[in-house]
Amino acid sequence: MRHIYSCPLRWSDMDAFGHVNNVVFLRYLEEARIDFMFRLAPGDGSPSFSGGSVVARHEIDYVRPLVHRHAPVTIESWVTKIGAASLTIAYEIKDPDVTYVRASTVVVPFDLEAQRPRRISVEERSFLEEYMDDGMTAAA
Numbered sequence: 001m002r003h004i005y006s007c008p009l010r011w012s013d014m015d016a017f018g019h020v021n022n023v024v025f026l027r028y029l030e031e032a033r034i035d036f037m038f039r040l041a042p043g044d045g046s047p048s049f050s051g052g053s054v055v056a057r058h059e060i061d062y063v064r065p066l067v068h069r070h071a072p073v074t075i076e077s078w079v080t081k082i083g084a085a086s087l088t089i090a091y092e093i094k095d096p097d098v099t100y101v102r103a104s105t106v107v108v109p110f111d112l113e114a115q116r117p118r119r120i121s122v123e124e125r126s127f128l129e130e131y132m133d134d135g136m137t138a139a140a
Helices: 022-037 122-129
Strands: 003-007 053-062 073-082 087-095 098-111
Touching: 003 022, 022 053, 022 073, 022 087, 022 098, 073 122
Parallel strands: none
Antiparallel strands: 003 073, 053 098, 073 087, 087 098
8 A cells, every 4th residue: 555645736835947846845745744644643642653753765766857836736655664772764756757866765763752763563563564566666
């Protein structure tokens, strides 16, 4: 299963060439990742992912330029790896017939109080496993 996020484009996302700037794609990935990870509803009393997380690594392949328009772009996210204290999320930023970006992010759950990484909980692992798709990796 993949998480689907509809991401609006902003006028300020463009560079001098009229394309979405390469750095802006990191913001798009962040928006999709936060939307995905907080689906495991801390608001429903679950402590999962509420303690924080940090990005350990990003990889991005820019496939095609994306120009500003009013319609949002789709970001598909899925999990390609779950370790004891990290996970890898893959993404595609796309329209139905065009892929603009393939990317991946290594995320480490973080204990804000202790100021150190922490292990992935059983509840978090169960949630993440629903989105496992190792048949397609984004940026290899």
